[in-house]
Amino acid sequence: MALPSSHDVALTAERRIAARLLLRHPLVTADGPHADTFPLVRRHADWLVQRFQQVLGYRLLVEASYARLFKAGLGPGAGHRIERSTGTPFTPRTYAYLALALSVLVTAPEQLLLSRLVTDLRAAAADAGLVLDDSGRAVEKRALAAALRQLVLWGALTETEGSVGSVAAEQDGEALLTVDRDIARSIVAGPLSHSSDGADLVLRAADPGFGGPRTYVRRQLVETSAVYLDELTDAEREWLRTRQRREAQAFAELLGLEAEIRAEGIAMIDPEDELTDLQLPGTGTVAQAALLLVDRLVARLRPEGAGHPATGGRLIVGVPIPPGLVGELVDELLGQYGQRANWHRGYLEDPSALRADALEFLSRMRLVARAGRLRSDGHGVPPEYQVSAGDGRAVTDVSTARPGTTGEWVLLAAAARYATTVSIKRADRRPPQTDRNGETPT
Structure with a gap:
């Protein structure tokens, strides 16, 4: 078998870097935190669009200024929460402000004042039948500020003058904001027009479609820390049993993941510890x-x-x-x-x-x-x-x-x-026999 050329190795490496970036950050902008890698996404756009669709059933949109990977979700209770810079998770109130702000931004002018955005947001809340606290409480202001900061982080808003954080000041401050309507429209990934309520939206978003068990299990493998057999249906377990070695190889080539296959299930291990929002061991x-x-x-x-x-x-x-x-x-x-x-x-x-x-x-x-x-x-x-x-x-x-x-x-x-493992040396000082991870299987 001929060895791959240096060109093939470089091509595979570039595609893997781009795929890993999109999996970890489904919205990447040309001038955002990952601007240095965005050209790779653009360069390999056609290949990435095809692979994400074939492997995970995810739609990828690549434009001149941003790329958006529309993940499908895994159903109720399986979402990845949004956190503030302090690590504090968004509250339901913060999510509500985020959704209301998006509903305003998709039709907003290219530039607007922060005060105008807040006024339009409150009008959108009234149209939706939501009651917002108008007492000026600090907790409400902080929730609104957190939602707007997230939109700045995503690139839907740019702070042209001032800061969205001024909305949380004791005396409401002002700021001039620039709106990217295209990014705002691309943030929500679920089928809003077909969903009757939030619970229905979550279920519809998790539908694996024509991929069925294959697509659902693959999503589980890359989106969760471990896939346990007793959480799979018969059809999903049967598919995984017959495909687990080939899937392990495919994910190694596409994303650089290593499969740890055990009797109770499978975990995909990332040697770089990048494709996760949790670290263990961790700090704090x-x-x-x-x-x-x-x-x-x-x-x-x-x-x-x-x-x-x-x-x-x-x-x-x-x-x-x-x-x-x-x-x-x-x-x-x-x-x-x-x-x-x-x-x-x-x-x-x-x-x-x-x-x-x-x-x-x-x-x-x-x-x-x-x-x-x-x-x-x-x-x-x-x-x-x-x-x-x-x-x-x-x-x-x-x-x-x-x-x-x-x-x-x-x-x-x-x-x-x-868990802590203890190795006991043999009398002849040869190393003890362990599995490939240096552990005793569960």
């Missing part, structure tokens, strides 16, 4: 506490006899976390590390808040989950977990892979990747 009190917490949970709850059913093992996707255990461990961590690691004072004074935020962080990482909760996208697995193939050939028996109603939370299999 919550990320540090979450890593320490998951290590101790695995040490306490690691099951025996886990493995692939084909080799005599028992498929275990999750184990129940006993009530009170998380609180007990968080109290231990606060006592051991709180003061010494200079953790946030608010968490030192309120351990229950740290417990809730650490669990929420681990849930977003798909290392823990609420007991009895699986997919809710309309395609899914029955809540009682009694799953079998229609023709009697079960791809993998998932009926008891995860506990149903025991306890409030479940520790999931991928958590073992973040």
